[in-house]
Amino acid sequence: MTSEAQVINPYDGSVIASVRVSSEQDVRDAIGRAVKVAPALAALPAYRRSAILDKTASLIDDQAADLARLMAQESGKPLKYARGEVARAVETFRFAADEAQRIHGETVPMDAAKGGVGKIGYYMRVPVGVVAAITPFNFPLNLVGHKVAPAVAAGCPIVLKPAPATPLTALRLAEIMLEAGLPEGAFEVVIGGADVGEWLTTDPRVAMITFTGSPGVARAISKNAGLRRLTLELGGNAATIIDEDANLTQAVSRNIMGGYAYSGQTCISVQRIYVHRSRYDEFRDRFVEAAGKLRLGDPLQESTDIGRGFNDAAPTVTEPGGAERRKGGRGWLRGGGGG
Structure with a gap:
């Protein structure tokens, strides 16, 4: 049985849209699609990943007015600030497009030890795998971009849970990235509350978790993360x-x-x-x-x-x-x- 949630305009209480709330099976399936596409995305050359991100930035810029209005409706953010967020998101994806071409390893001289004379070591950076991301309501485009753009730049598929009250901008961004050439399954969006976040962060197929939000939720996520990679961006004072x-x-x-x-x-x-x-x-x-x-x-x-x-x-x-x-x-x- 599927359920739907209404997206409410916080200013006047009007219903903007209805979205499907993800079930546990929906979350597992989204992660499964991300796992399936991971090898292909990791093998995608840097110039291709860069081009997808650059195209995404251009499409966001082209749709700036519509995106700003959507954010103002679902989050209550004044239009002038929503426009500023769109401009920031364009920059975020441009920065990521540049970084996609600069992800590389390093050579290390080994002659600090006697046995290393005449030898060098090297390492290469490779994608970690599927990333799970959770974002808050207050920047429904740019904070999502902060998660998605670096993941794609690094060749990692990502499954995102936006704030349940502001999912529309994230869903629109997913459509934009598909239009920009991102493979299907490389950016999945799941909708819901704490239960969806729990299913997402406890799935062992997720290699890295990234979260922006409150310290209390972060503590719970850190327990779920275990030895997996984890980044937390929490509140300020x-x-x-x-x-x-x-x-x-x-x-x-x-x-x-x-x-x-x-x-x-x-x-x-x-x-x-x-x-x-x-x-x-x-x-x-x-x-x-x-x-x-x-x-x-x-x-x-x-x-x-x-x-x-x-x-x-x-x-x-x-x-x-x-x-x-x-x-x-x-x-x-x-x-x-x-x-």
């Missing part, structure tokens, strides 16, 4: 320091962007700012004024700076420490509710 000689015009602009882009729902969002005492009052006043000019609204409107939080839990995630501030007698300079 970003601070900014503004010294007495800082350019405040630039400091205000960059911290407004860093703190409020995509409603602060990024792993590198500015979470606290330390300002030199001599510049504090001026910075505070200019920062509050700039924050007050940000426009909230429909992510699909050109003028929108801040859309609705990704889901109902978003306010408690993006406003950590509010209770501590109130308890310490520190008030809000603008907005914040305070209740």
